[in-house]
Amino acid sequence: MAPDLPLQPLTELVGVFVGGLSGGLAAVRKQFDIFGIVVLAWAAGLGGGLIRDVLVGAVPPVGVARWEFIVTAFAAGIAMYFFHPRLERARRVIAVLDAGALALFSVVGTLKGLELGAGATASVCVGVITGVGGGVLRDLLTGEVPVVLHHRQLYAIPAVVGASLTAVLWSTGTLTLLTELLAVAVVFVLRVVAMRLHLSAPGPWRGGH
Amino acid sequence: MAPDLPLQPLTELVGVFVGGLSGGLAAVRKQFDIFGIVVLAWAAGLGGGLIRDVLVGAVPPVGVARWEFIVTAFAAGIAMYFFHPRLERARRVIAVLDAGALALFSVVGTLKGLELGAGATASVCVGVITGVGGGVLRDLLTGEVPVVLHHRQLYAIPAVVGASLTAVLWSTGTLTLLTELLAVAVVFVLRVVAMRLHLSAPGPWRGGH
Amino acid sequence: MAPDLPLQPLTELVGVFVGGLSGGLAAVRKQFDIFGIVVLAWAAGLGGGLIRDVLVGAVPPVGVARWEFIVTAFAAGIAMYFFHPRLERARRVIAVLDAGALALFSVVGTLKGLELGAGATASVCVGVITGVGGGVLRDLLTGEVPVVLHHRQLYAIPAVVGASLTAVLWSTGTLTLLTELLAVAVVFVLRVVAMRLHLSAPGPWRGGH
Numbered sequence: 001m002a003p004d005l006p007l008q009p010l011t012e013l014v015g016v017f018v019g020g021l022s023g024g025l026a027a028v029r030k031q032f033d034i035f036g037i038v039v040l041a042w043a044a045g046l047g048g049g050l051i052r053d054v055l056v057g058a059v060p061p062v063g064v065a066r067w068e069f070i071v072t073a074f075a076a077g078i079a080m081y082f083f084h085p086r087l088e089r090a091r092r093v094i095a096v097l098d099a100g101a102l103a104l105f106s107v108v109g110t111l112k113g114l115e116l117g118a119g120a121t122a123s124v125c126v127g128v129i130t131g132v133g134g135g136v137l138r139d140l141l142t143g144e145v146p147v148v149l150h151h152r153q154l155y156a157i158p159a160v161v162g163a164s165l166t167a168v169l170w171s172t173g174t175l176t177l178l179t180e181l182l183a184v185a186v187v188f189v190l191r192v193v194a195m196r197l198h199l200s201a202p203g204p205w206r207g208g209h
Numbered sequence: 210m211a212p213d214l215p216l217q218p219l220t221e222l223v224g225v226f227v228g229g230l231s232g233g234l235a236a237v238r239k240q241f242d243i244f245g246i247v248v249l250a251w252a253a254g255l256g257g258g259l260i261r262d263v264l265v266g267a268v269p270p271v272g273v274a275r276w277e278f279i280v281t282a283f284a285a286g287i288a289m290y291f292f293h294p295r296l297e298r299a300r301r302v303i304a305v306l307d308a309g310a311l312a313l314f315s316v317v318g319t320l321k322g323l324e325l326g327a328g329a330t331a332s333v334c335v336g337v338i339t340g341v342g343g344g345v346l347r348d349l350l351t352g353e354v355p356v357v358l359h360h361r362q363l364y365a366i367p368a369v370v371g372a373s374l375t376a377v378l379w380s381t382g383t384l385t386l387l388t389e390l391l392a393v394a395v396v397f398v399l400r401v402v403a404m405r406l407h408l409s410a411p412g413p414w415r416g417g418h
Numbered sequence: 419m420a421p422d423l424p425l426q427p428l429t430e431l432v433g434v435f436v437g438g439l440s441g442g443l444a445a446v447r448k449q450f451d452i453f454g455i456v457v458l459a460w461a462a463g464l465g466g467g468l469i470r471d472v473l474v475g476a477v478p479p480v481g482v483a484r485w486e487f488i489v490t491a492f493a494a495g496i497a498m499y500f501f502h503p504r505l506e507r508a509r510r511v512i513a514v515l516d517a518g519a520l521a522l523f524s525v526v527g528t529l530k531g532l533e534l535g536a537g538a539t540a541s542v543c544v545g546v547i548t549g550v551g552g553g554v555l556r557d558l559l560t561g562e563v564p565v566v567l568h569h570r571q572l573y574a575i576p577a578v579v580g581a582s583l584t585a586v587l588w589s590t591g592t593l594t595l596l597t598e599l600l601a602v603a604v605v606f607v608l609r610v611v612a613m614r615l616h617l618s619a620p621g622p623w624r625g626g627h
Contacts, residue, residue, distance in 0.1 A: 027567070033619035035574050036567030050473075055259075057268035059475035060536045064543035082623050118269045125273035136350075141554075143563040145352040149236070149245030156244050201242035205291050264468075266477035327478045334482035345559075354561040358445070358454030365453045410451035413502060 012108065013072050015101035020045030020076025021087065021094055023138045027077070028084045030142050041077030042070065043141055048133030052109050052126040056118045095195060099158075103187035106131035106159035107180060110166040120167045127163030131187075132156050152201050154194035162187035221317065222281050224310035229254035229285025230296065230303055232347045236286070237293045239351050250286030251279065252350055257342030261318050261335045265327045304404060308367075312396035315340035315368035316389060319375040329376045336372030340396075341365050361410050363403035371396035430526065431490050433519035438463035438494025439505065439512055441556045445495070446502045448560050459495025460488065461559055466551030470527050470544040474536045513613060521605035524549035524577035525598060528584040538585045545581030549605075550574050570619050572612035580605035 023044025027037040046063035053061030062069055080087055087094070109130025113123030132148045132155065139146040148155050165183045169175040193199070232253025236246040255272035262270030271278055289296055296303070318339025322332030341357050341364065348355040357364050374392045378384040402408070441462025445455040464481035471479030480487055498505055505512070527548025531541030550566045550573065557564040566573050583601045587593040611617070 028622040030563065030568060031621055032568045033570040033621055035619050036564075037622070039567055039574075054263055054472055055269050055273055057266070057475070060473055060531070060540035060544070064473055064547075065537055065540035067539040070539065070543070084622060113269070119274055121276040121279065122269035122274035125279070126269070129273075140349065140558065141564060141567065143352075143561075145239065146350060149248055149350065150239060150241045152242040156248075201244050203240055203242055204237040204246070204293060263472055264478055264482055266475070322478070328483055330485040330488065331478035331483035334488070335478070338482075349558065352561075354448065355559060358457055358559065359448060359450045361451040365457075410453050412449055412451055413446040413455070413499060 011104055013069065014097075015104045016045040016069055016072045017076045018045075018094065018097040018101045019048075019105075019134045020073040021080055022098060022135065023073075024077040024080025025084065025087065026138050026142045026144075028080055032142075034081055037081050038074050038077035040138055040141060041080065042073040044134045044138035045073035045076060046070070046134065047137035048105055048130040048135075049109065051133045051137075052112065052130045055126050055129070056113050056116045056122070058112070058116060096192060099188050099191035099195070102131045102155070102159055102191055103162060103184045105134075106162040106187055107166050107183045110163040111170070111175075111180075114167065114170045120171060123170075124160075124163040124167050127166060128156065128159045131159035131163070152203060154199050154201060155191065157201065158187045158190035158194070161190060220313055222278065223306075224313045225254040225278055225281045226285045227254075227303065227306040227310045228257075228314075228343045229282040230289055231307060231344065232282075233286040233289025234293065234296065235347050235351045235353075237289055241351075243290055246290050247283050247286035249347055249350060250289065251282040253343045253347035254282035254285060255279070255343065256346035257314055257339040257344075258318065260342045260346075261321065261339040264335050264338070265322050265325045265331070267321070267325060305401065308397050308400035308404070311340045311364070311368055311400055312371060312393045314343075315371040315396055316375050316392045319372040320379070320384075320389075323376065323379045329380060332379075333369075333372040333376050336375065337365065337368045340368035340372070361412060363408050363410060364400065366410065367396045367399035367403070370399060429522055431487065432515075433522045434463040434487055434490045435494045436463075436512065436515040436519045437466075437523075437552045438491040439498055440516060440553065441491075442495040442498025443502065443505065444556050444560045444562075446498055450560075452499055455499050456492050456495035458556055458559060459498065460491045462552045462556035463491035463494060464488070464552065465555035466523055466548040466553075467527065469551045469555075470530065470548045473544050473547070474531050474534045474540070476530070476534060514610060517606050517609035517613070520549050520573070520577055520609055521580060521602045523552075524580040524605055525584050525601045528581040529588070529593075529598075532585065532588045538589060541588075542578075542581040542585050545584060546574065546577045549577035549581070570621060572617050572619060573609065575619065576605045576608035576612070579608060 020041035023040035023042070024037050027040035032040065046069060050061045050063035053059060053063070106127045110123045110127025113126045118126065135148055136146040162183050165186060169179050169183065229250035232249035232251070233246050235253070236249035241249065255278060259270045259272035262268060262272070315336045319332045319336025322335045327335065344357055345355040371392050374395060378388050378392065438459035441458035442455050445458035450458065464487060468479045468481035471477060471481070524545045528541045528545025531544045536544065553566055554564040580601050583604060587597050587601065
């Protein structure tokens with residue numbers, strides 16, 4: 001049932017680069033040194049996939065084994081090192097690219113789990129982790145509480161939707177390049193709309209007193 | 210030598226739920242959104258077992274692969290989301306349940322290692338990690354120093370005793386349902402007595418100057 | 419191509435002990451209890467190798483499976499518990515020993531990856547992680563931003579050099595006990611010279627405005 005997925009290689013590199021920019025920026029803001037900036041770019045760009053690979057037993061993970069991914073993440077860190085004032089001004093563009101990376105990673109991460117026979121439940125979980133894990137690592141390594149857990153923007157929910165959709169397509173034998181692209185588009189649109197409309201997840205319930 | 214362990218399935222779910230409550234509560238206190246609360250419940254309820262499974266190579270780990278466990282942890286998070294003021298008042302009950310979860314997880318975690326052929330040393334280590342790991346993840350994800358490392362209550366020591374006891378029972382061929390229950394009871398009683406008597410582990414030695 | 423490496427067993431234990439001292443000291447400074455101090459010694463002394471083993475699929479990792487390593491790390495924690503005022507005064511000696519541990523771990527960690535067939539890229543990555551990972555875990559568990567990411571001393575760069583050198587020696591079939599020792603020596607000398615001369619990695623670039 002595993003379709004050829006020709007969209008992956010290049011777009012994944014773009015996703016890694018965008019994730020890497022967010023890590024590099026966080027490191028620059030914390031006044032990390034050049035090594036720390038590059039490591040943060042690596043953690044943010046490849047950390048989600050790294051946790052995924054460990055959880056499904058695909059070792060050594062892509063994040064340490066595939067030099068073209070590692071070089072891409074490092075390049076994002078180095079770009080941020082040199083151009084952070086300009087890149088900070090491009091924040092909006094980066095946020096949209098980041099929505100694309102989230103969409104791609106959550107769908108592709110779920111697929112990797114399914115292809116390795118991890119089962120639907122595990123695959124959805126690792127798909128979501130692939131999407132949001134890099135940001136969680138980035139935040140932990142810069143001493144911040146992971147922003148995905150408390151910022152109340154809809155960030156993880158689109159990933160959950162995309163991962164679930166992918167698992168459904170897979171189980172029903174309807175996963176093709178087209179439907180895969182559709183799943184990616186759904187996550188992307190959900191995320192961008194949430195940003196535009198400032199949709200937010202609710203905080204702790206106040207009515208239970 | 211591996212006995213049938215009929216006590217596990219249901220009691221483990223209870224353990225996951227109780228661990229999940231502690232994660233949900235930590236998230237509510239940090240004003241996390243509903244997604245963050247549910248994730249913290251998952252991390253606290255299933256994180257110890259997840260680390261254990263990664264360390265013994267049982268991938269994908271229970272914490273991402275078994276939907277009944279995941280749903281249980283999520284339910285604990287949702288319960289905390291709606292009822293946190295009441296559940297905070299039930300803190301004492303939760304502390305006792307938590308002692309039960311610690312007891313169960315440390316014994317069952319050790320057994321899983323032994324059954325997978327990890328050897329006595331590794332099994333005791335992963336047993337203790339199963340018992341305390343969820344709380345460590347919970348604390349890291351909420352930006353706190355892990356309470357088990359500094360609070361000076363006897364929390365980990367009972368887990369160490371229980372894991373070691375389980376390994377001894379296994380190696381001597383005396384592990385039965387009865388002796389397993391006894392090991393769980395020993396951890397539970399040690400933990401509850403430590404709470405009641407405010408027994409504490411010593412801080413850094415002052416006499417070495 | 420894998421040479422016998424008789425230098426490893428004993429020197430690795432020394433490395434674990436020195437790493438353990440740094441973890442124990444961090445825990446003492448945070449007023450952790452005796453359990454926390456011992457756990458931090460374990461995390462700092464064995465954490466790098468533990469992450470390495472998980473990433474290359476060598477489970478259960480040495481850090482939970484080999485009692486002589488675990489006892490060594492615990493001994494470092496207990497030594498720090500009792501003698502921390504004196505050991506703090508010996509900071510310089512410890513810093514030099516730590517340079518030795520960094521050198522050894524990055525070379526030996528790379529070799530383990532290569533021997534397990536992880537490929538050159540992954541092996542260099544896990545070699546560096548072996549060298550610096552224990553310190554990162556130590557810092558995360560004590561609520562600090564990992565010092566290796568921001569302190570601007572050359573700490574990781576020597577590990578990168580040593581890991582790369584080891585991979586080159588391996589690929590070219592020139593890895594012998596002698597050349598392995600040379601690689602260790604290169605890392606050690608680089609690190610010690612960096613300390614002496616206060617060489618530092620640059621922070622975020624200011625010229626890109």
